[in-house]
Amino acid sequence: MKLNIALLPGDGIGPDVVEQAVKSLQAVGEAFGHSFHFEEAPVGAAAIDETGDPLPEATLAVCKRSDAVLFGAIGDPKYDNDPKAKVRPEQGLLKLRKSLGLFTNIRPIKAFPTLIEKSPLKKDIISGTDFTIYRELTGGIYFGEKKLSEDGSTASDLCEYSESEIERIAHLAFKAARSRRKKLTLVDKANVLETSRLWRRVVGSIGESYPDVELDFLFVDNAAMQIILNPGQFDVILTENMFGDIISDEGSVIGGSIGLLASASVGSDIGMFEPIHGSYPQAKGKDIANPVASILSAAMLLEHFNLQEEADAVKLAVEKSLERGVVTPDLDKESTYGTVKVGDFIADYILHNDDSTQINRE
Numbered sequence: 001m002k003l004n005i006a007l008l009p010g011d012g013i014g015p016d017v018v019e020q021a022v023k024s025l026q027a028v029g030e031a032f033g034h035s036f037h038f039e040e041a042p043v044g045a046a047a048i049d050e051t052g053d054p055l056p057e058a059t060l061a062v063c064k065r066s067d068a069v070l071f072g073a074i075g076d077p078k079y080d081n082d083p084k085a086k087v088r089p090e091q092g093l094l095k096l097r098k099s100l101g102l103f104t105n106i107r108p109i110k111a112f113p114t115l116i117e118k119s120p121l122k123k124d125i126i127s128g129t130d131f132t133i134y135r136e137l138t139g140g141i142y143f144g145e146k147k148l149s150e151d152g153s154t155a156s157d158l159c160e161y162s163e164s165e166i167e168r169i170a171h172l173a174f175k176a177a178r179s180r181r182k183k184l185t186l187v188d189k190a191n192v193l194e195t196s197r198l199w200r201r202v203v204g205s206i207g208e209s210y211p212d213v214e215l216d217f218l219f220v221d222n223a224a225m226q227i228i229l230n231p232g233q234f235d236v237i238l239t240e241n242m243f244g245d246i247i248s249d250e251g252s253v254i255g256g257s258i259g260l261l262a263s264a265s266v267g268s269d270i271g272m273f274e275p276i277h278g279s280y281p282q283a284k285g286k287d288i289a290n291p292v293a294s295i296l297s298a299a300m301l302l303e304h305f306n307l308q309e310e311a312d313a314v315k316l317a318v319e320k321s322l323e324r325g326v327v328t329p330d331l332d333k334e335s336t337y338g339t340v341k342v343g344d345f346i347a348d349y350i351l352h353n354d355d356s357t358q359i360n361r362e
């Protein structure tokens with residue numbers, strides 16, 4: 001297969017981790033006879049510095065002529081505490097999601113058996129956890145009208161959803177549940193919010209065409225508690241944009257490090273694949289960022305093109321790296337491996353697929 005992949009490394013550790021994901025994809029290309037062509041473009045603070053725009057037209061054009069986008073991270077502290085900043089790096093990511101029609105963000109949450117001791121949560125609570133969050137990505141409060149009164153003393157953000165925005169993601173979530181353990185949980189705040197009541201009505205009626213899937217509803221405050229009390233109860237969680245943002249960071253605690261969680265954003269012909277972690281600017285260029293989330297995002301990219309065997313090879317290589325302790329310091333304070341060495345090990349394992357893969361400590 002031939003694939004054109006846009007690389008948008010972005011800010012902070014984005015470039016560090018995307019480089020390792022590319023290495024894994026190149027290894028897959030070599031091992032399975034595919035040809036992946038990469039084209040890099042700036043986004044976020046990196047793009048503001050270069051062009052004044054967090055998503056330059058040229059970057060969007062690169063994405064639109066690609067089959068998929070591999071995204072790094074976005075955000076720079078120099079914008080975070082400046083309420084007057086006219087452009088923010090994050091706007092680049094939001095505009096990209098909207099422009100590419102990526103209305104569904106899929107975030108799998110799993111407790112890796114080899115890392116079970118790393119999680120701050122108790123082993124018997126998290127073992128066996130395996131659920132996926134379907135987060136709506138192009139609507140809700142993120143995209144509603146924003147207002148700031150002239151004197152700056154009052155502000156508002158509108159949360160708006162239409163039936164059709166809910167329907168399209170609901171179908172994807174029901175189908176996912178159907179191919180898994182057949183349980184879908186809608187997370188909302190229907191005791192307070194009108195938009196949540198709309199979600200309940202629309203999702204409830206779509207549920208009638210998926211009688212094999214058990215549908216239940218949970219308020220988001222309770223869901224936040226259940227995710228760390230009893231995560232094993234979840235199979236597929238469907239939720240709106242902001243709730244999904246919050247509970248997916250919470251879910252990352254189960255895996256032991258946010259540096260492990262991958263995501264896929266889908267909805268149109270072009271899929272985008274990115275780690276859920278942020279830009280972690282303090283670690284930029286220090287060879288300490290965990291590349292696994294980015295590498296597993298590349299595996300999700302392969303799955304998106306039905307390259308299941310290839311995706312499995314990447315996941316197996318990641319598991320081997322975890323098993324053999326070839327991990328970055330977020331997972332093992334004593335570890336002497338950095339971002340590059342972990343990436344090398346994984347790419348090497350994909351290529352040779354055997355336990356003779358060398359652990360290179362230099």
Ligand code: IPM
Pocket residue numbers: 074075090093094245276
């Ligand atoms: C994420 C991030 C983004 C979001 C930010 C960077 C805009 O936190 O992908 O989860 O809130 O969606």
Ligand code: MN
Pocket residue numbers: 245246249276
């Ligand atoms: Mn987030």
